[in-house]
Amino acid sequence: ETVRACGQGRCHVASSICMITGAKCATLLGSTTHISMTIAPHESSCPDSESMNSSSYDLNTIVDILSHTVVFKQESHPHYGLWPVAIKVTAAAAAGHGGAIELEHPSSHEAKVYMLLCPHPSIPDFVECVEENFDTTRFLSEGAHSGVQRIPFLIVQYVKAVALSRFMNSVDVLHWSVFVQVAWRIGNVLKHIHTKGVVYADLKLPNILLGKDGRVWLVDYASAAIVGCAKPATGITQHIQPPEFFADGVENVTQLAHPFMVDFWAFGALLVELLTGRPYLGSFRTNSIDMAQDCLDRHVKAAVQAALSRYSARSLRSGGPARGATVWESLEELVIQLLRHNPDERLGSSGGWDAVLQHRFFELTRDELKWPFPDNYVEEVEELTLGL
Numbered sequence: 001e002t003v004r005a006c007g008q009g010r011c012h013v014a015s016s017i018c019m020i021t022g023a024k025c026a027t028l029l030g031s032t033t034h035i036s037m038t039i040a041p042h043e044s045s046c047p048d049s050e051s052m053n054s055s056s057y058d059l060n061t062i063v064d065i066l067s068h069t070v071v072f073k074q075e076s077h078p079h080y081g082l083w084p085v086a087i088k089v090t091a092a093a094a095a096g097h098g099g100a101i102e103l104e105h106p107s108s109h110e111a112k113v114y115m116l117l118c119p120h121p122s123i124p125d126f127v128e129c130v131e132e133n134f135d136t137t138r139f140l141s142e143g144a145h146s147g148v149q150r151i152p153f154l155i156v157q158y159v160k161a162v163a164l165s166r167f168m169n170s171v172d173v174l175h176w177s178v179f180v181q182v183a184w185r186i187g188n189v190l191k192h193i194h195t196k197g198v199v200y201a202d203l204k205l206p207n208i209l210l211g212k213d214g215r216v217w218l219v220d221y222a223s224a225a226i227v228g229c230a231k232p233a234t235g236i237t238q239h240i241q242p243p244e245f246f247a248d249g250v251e252n253v254t255q256l257a258h259p260f261m262v263d264f265w266a267f268g269a270l271l272v273e274l275l276t277g278r279p280y281l282g283s284f285r286t287n288s289i290d291m292a293q294d295c296l297d298r299h300v301k302a303a304v305q306a307a308l309s310r311y312s313a314r315s316l317r318s319g320g321p322a323r324g325a326t327v328w329e330s331l332e333e334l335v336i337q338l339l340r341h342n343p344d345e346r347l348g349s350s351g352g353w354d355a356v357l358q359h360r361f362f363e364l365t366r367d368e369l370k371w372p373f374p375d376n377y378v379e380e381v382e383e384l385t386l387g388l
Contacts, residue, residue, distance in 0.1 A: 055132045057087055057153060063388060067141035073158055073388075080127050084158035089134050089151055090222065091144040106222040107152035113221040114156065116196045122189040122217055125157035159217050162384040165205035168277055170380055173310050176320050177371035179274050182208070184362060184369055185216040186270065190263050191353035199225040201253045203240060203266035205273060212381040214373030225253040227260070240266040240280070243341045246289040261343035264356070268338025268347075271331070272300065275307035280339075293341050300339060304332040323364055330361040 057074060064071040068091040077085045088110075093103040111129035118126045134151045136144055164182070168174060174182075186208065193200050202223035209217040242265035244256055253259050265288075272280035281291065281299065291299065308328050311320040321327040337347035338356070348356050356362075 055134065055153075057132060059087070059089075059134075065138075065140060068139055068144050070138055077127055077155060079155075080125070080157070085127055085155050086124070086158040088154040088156070089138075090154070091136065091139055091141070091151070105152055107154040110154055110222045110224070111152070113198055113224045113226065114154075116198055116226070117193060117221070120189065120192055122185060122215075123192075124159050124217065124219060127155040127157065129154050159209055159211070159219070160385055160388050161209035161211040161215070161217055162381050163206045164208040164210055164274075166384060167210050167381070168205065168274075170384060171377070172277070173313075174274055175374050175377065176311060177368040178214070178374070178377065180365045180368040181214065181371075182210070182216055182274065183271060184357070186218065187267065187353060187357050189216075189218050190267065191357070193224075194260050194263070194353065197227050199227060199253050199259045200263050200266075201225050203263060203270055205270070210381060212373075212378050212385070214377070225259060227254055229254065240269040241288060242266070242343075243289045244343060246287065256343075258343040258349070260352075261346050261349060264338055264346050264348040265340075265343075267356070268335045271335050271338075272303050275331075276303050276310070278303075288341075296339055296341070297336055300335050301332055304328060304335065321365065321368075327361065327364050330359070330364055334359050334361045 057072070059072050061073045062070060063073045063086065070089050072087040072089070073084055074087055075084050076082050088107065090106045092105050107129060111126065114123075114126035117123050129152050131150045132153045133148055134153075135148050136146050136151075139145065186203075190200060190203075198221075200218070200221070200223075202220060207218060207220045209219055211217070242262050244250070244258070244262070250256065253262060256262070269280035272278075279286075280303070281288065288296075334347070334356075337359075340346040343349060347359070
């Protein structure tokens with residue numbers, strides 16, 4: 001059925017948007033109630049002078065603030081029952097940011113990605129995307145300040161969880177079973193994302209959230225690329241950049257001959273960071289294109305040996321792999337196969353994510369997937385999310 005939502009200077013129609021994108025409507029936390037997934041077009045909004053200074057959303061509780069993005073928490077939403085939602089407000093891409101490519105507003109683009117991907121247990125539910133008034137001086141970057149503007153608000157499920165980057169700073173060394181479970185679940189959610197024709201393109205520790213029950217979430221789809229979409233939201237911004245990003249004339253992931261393979265490279269890099277707590281190339285100032293394949297292979301072997309030493313420490317002995325040397329050898333093999341300069345040689349180029357998830361390493365660590373989330377980690381997540 002068509003759902004209409006009018007008020008505060010806006011009137012938009014939530015008709016079968018999912019049918020247009022080929023996506024299914026997200027369900028309300030397992031119930032059969034459908035969420036209205038709505039994108040209000042720019043031309044539909046004609047605010048008067050009074051409404052220009054206000055928004056119909058609660059923008060008092062800030063949960064995250066970046067140079068061009070502010071995320072707010074609202075305790076409930078008419079399309080999402082009594083559960084809290086996150087309101088993500090992002091400035092439009094700066095002129096020239098995407099080179100010769102015309103860019104879509106990041107929030108409008110991200111809403112389309114969410115509609116393609118939801119529902120999934122590791123992806124926040126999409127609620128709606130609608131234009132609202134926003135005081136752009138609330139962005140940290142002065143370059144984004146332009147008074148009160150009509151900006152798309154992205155509304156998604158609010159997830160009470162801690163970013164893995166912050167969690168790892170707190171625990172120092174990730175418990176072995178948690179490492180295996182995070183790797184397995186991220187591999188599976190990336191598999192789901194690829195089946196929808198989307199390249200995630202921004203895999204990094206801050207975008208992975210960990211709940212107190214050990215649940216893993218993958219968030220922030222502003223940089224994701226819909227393969228075949230003529231109008232991306234960003235140029236190349238990925239934190240972990242494979243060598244093909246440095247080719248002349250490449251401004252967007254979808255221009256690559258093998259766009260999906262960037263996520264396989266990033267997954268290999270993520271495994272190294274999870275194990276060592278350090279950038280996969282040793283420094284964020286080092287680019288993948290600067291390291292020849294044989295040098296990169298040696299670097300991976302050294303990183304795995306460093307991780308082995310960390311997990312072999314007396315205080316961590318109970319958290320190490322059950323099968324010892326065989327597991328470490330298979331892990332080294334997995335990462336080396338993922339971090340291949342040539343996308344055609346990268347693990348996953350033939351067989352996709354099944355080739356990765358059926359690798360010997362995951363076969364050897366299948367028992368660890370059943371281990372409970374450590375009690376001290378439950379307490380740590382609760383402490384790190386106090387007040388959220």
